[in-house]
Amino acid sequence: MHLNDNTLFRQQNLIAGGWIDADDGAAIDVDNPSTLSVVGTVPNCGEAETLRAIAAAEACFSNFKKTTAAQRGALLEKWFDLIMAAQDDLATIMTLEQGKPLAEAKGEIAYAASFVKWFSEEGKRVYGETIPSPVQDRRIIVQKQAIGVCAIITPWNFPAAMITRKIAPALAAGCPVVIKPSEFTPFTALALGVLAERAGFPKGAINIVTGDPSGVGGALTQSTAVRKLSFTGSTRVGKLLMEQCAGTMKRLSLELGGNAPFIIFDDADLDLAVEGVMASKFRNGGQTCVCANRIFIQAGVYDAFAEKLAAVVGKMKLGDGFENGVEIGPMINQAAIAKIKSHLEDATAKGGRVIVGGEQQDESTRFISPAVVTGVTSDMIVAGEETFGPVAPLFRFETEEEVLTAANATPFGLAAYFYTNDLTRTFRVSEELETGMIGINVGGFATEVAPFGGIKESGLGREGAHHGIDEYLEVKTLHIGGIA
Ligand SMILES: NC(=O)c1ccc[n+]([C@@H]2O[C@H](COP(=O)([O-])OP(=O)(O)OC[C@H]3O[C@@H](n4cnc5c(N)ncnc54)[C@H](O)[C@@H]3O)[C@@H](O)[C@H]2O)c1
Numbered sequence: 001m002h003l004n005d006n007t008l009f010r011q012q013n014l015i016a017g018g019w020i021d022a023d024d025g026a027a028i029d030v031d032n033p034s035t036l037s038v039v040g041t042v043p044n045c046g047e048a049e050t051l052r053a054i055a056a057a058e059a060c061f062s063n064f065k066k067t068t069a070a071q072r073g074a075l076l077e078k079w080f081d082l083i084m085a086a087q088d089d090l091a092t093i094m095t096l097e098q099g100k101p102l103a104e105a106k107g108e109i110a111y112a113a114s115f116v117k118w119f120s121e122e123g124k125r126v127y128g129e130t131i132p133s134p135v136q137d138r139r140i141i142v143q144k145q146a147i148g149v150c151a152i153i154t155p156w157n158f159p160a161a162m163i164t165r166k167i168a169p170a171l172a173a174g175c176p177v178v179i180k181p182s183e184f185t186p187f188t189a190l191a192l193g194v195l196a197e198r199a200g201f202p203k204g205a206i207n208i209v210t211g212d213p214s215g216v217g218g219a220l221t222q223s224t225a226v227r228k229l230s231f232t233g234s235t236r237v238g239k240l241l242m243e244q245c246a247g248t249m250k251r252l253s254l255e256l257g258g259n260a261p262f263i264i265f266d267d268a269d270l271d272l273a274v275e276g277v278m279a280s281k282f283r284n285g286g287q288t289c290v291c292a293n294r295i296f297i298q299a300g301v302y303d304a305f306a307e308k309l310a311a312v313v314g315k316m317k318l319g320d321g322f323e324n325g326v327e328i329g330p331m332i333n334q335a336a337i338a339k340i341k342s343h344l345e346d347a348t349a350k351g352g353r354v355i356v357g358g359e360q361q362d363e364s365t366r367f368i369s370p371a372v373v374t375g376v377t378s379d380m381i382v383a384g385e386e387t388f389g390p391v392a393p394l395f396r397f398e399t400e401e402e403v404l405t406a407a408n409a410t411p412f413g414l415a416a417y418f419y420t421n422d423l424t425r426t427f428r429v430s431e432e433l434e435t436g437m438i439g440i441n442v443g444g445f446a447t448e449v450a451p452f453g454g455i456k457e458s459g460l461g462r463e464g465a466h467h468g469i470d471e472y473l474e475v476k477t478l479h480i481g482g483i484a
């Protein structure tokens with residue numbers, strides 16, 4: 001690994017401003033999904049270390065909450081500058097442990113940093129209210145205050161942005177955090193922790209614990225000192241954590257799984273729609289919560305679109321994320337490969353046809369070529385499960401009513417996309433789609449300025465925008481009497 005600053009690569013955890021190993025010295029290997037070699041190890045921490053991290057955050061909170069929004073904003077601004085100055089190193093670490101093409105990793109670092117920049121300012125706009133009193137000698141004031149210690153649990157697919165999208169608003173609000181990153185991509189989180197320390201955040205404001213997910217997670221969810229859990233990951237784990245938090249009534253933010261429909265009406269610009277599918281479906285090798293998981297094409301343009309898409313997908317370059325021009329890197333692990341192959345096998349067994357890709361040159365690797373499948377129907381697994389890989393399943397539909405029913409026939413409701421040039425249809429379809437976010441003639445919308453989140457079993461709450469900081473604030477109403 002070549003880094004300009006080797007101190008960014010940390011194989012320890014950050015607790016109370018100190019870098020530590022697991023109490024028993026146990027460690028977890030982290031591999032490079034492209035070469036399968038070991039990138040490094042991180043501590044296999046458990047309950048004891050996690051409780052110390054929570055105690056450090058709790059000790060920090062009493063003073064940190066008294067700092068001003070401007071002081072916390074200045075720390076976030078400094079952190080932003082340090083992240084962007086280390087963009088190349090952070091991207092190298094990310095591609096090593098997650099596998100995404102280096103250009104995408106650099107893009108994610110800038111995206112992650114944008115949340116830090118955004119919330120360095122947003123903290124200064126946490127306004128309260130005065131309310132006209134119904135009683136003559138009384139005054140009513142509404143304040144917003146930091147919730148307190150927040151537990152942050154994040155996934156491997158966007159190992160930087162999923163952390164900053166949570167901890168930037170938390171820190172801006174005055175909340176110390178205890179982060180459990182994914183065991184597949186801990187080094188990106190730890191490098192961000194190094195830079196946060198350099199930015200000047202006080203000891204205990206940011207703690208990062210790696211290890212057994214259920215052990216660390218159990219300590220976080222059972223602790224009464226932890227007042228909030230913000231989780232990004234699968235719906236399965238999200239539901240488990242929701243149950244675990246019930247005993248201590250924690251505030252919850254849940255960013256969970258998706259099953260995005262991508263609808264192409266017959267009046268759409270097909271070349272634009274192909275660009276949109278490429279942007280949505282194949283970003284991060286399809287390992288993206290908002291990626292198109294089901295592509296619906298109106299019958300009149302189905303064959304033309306399928307041909308156009310297959311021609312582009314067939315030219316995509318598959319390989320190691322550090323190789324120039326690579327567009328699809330390795331999948332994160334063998335389980336991901338197995339899931340993708342099971343979806344392809346099920347689709348073909350039920351009448352679908354893989355018209356391009358879907359092959360593994362070497363079954364011992366985690367590379368699989370991007371695929372387009374035609375003749376896909378609602379009885380196939382791809383219709384109901386998040387593939388989380390480079391597979392574009394093409395469904396055919398006849399009418400708007402039929403496709404809206406099909407699009408909404410899922411417990412998920414994170415993102416949706418549709419392409420049309422019909423203005424009235426734009427409003428009709430937008431209002432009927434059961435999702436938190438919709439791309440209309442666009443295939444990607446990752447931005448810090450707009451609220452991000454889903455409905456149904458895709459989650460609770462919103463991240464980014466001005467909405468994102470409310471997730472880390474409590475509303476307190478003061479009723480002041482005796483004012484003659
Ligand atoms: N909605 C969003 O913004 C968003 C963003 C990224 C990923 N995701 C979703 O995340 C999933 C992919 O990420 P993943 O494979 O890391 O998800 P995952 O749910 O397997 O793991 C996510 C995190 O939870 C931890 N975890 C797992 N079991 C746990 C337990 N019992 N207690 C505490 N923590 C536990 C993991 O270690 C990891 O840090 C996909 O479903 C994707 O759609 C959603």
Ligand SMILES: O=C[C@H](O)CS(=O)(=O)O
Pocket residue numbers: 157158161287288289290445446452
């Ligand atoms: O995978 C989920 C991420 O939230 C996708 S995005 O980068 O925020 O669009």
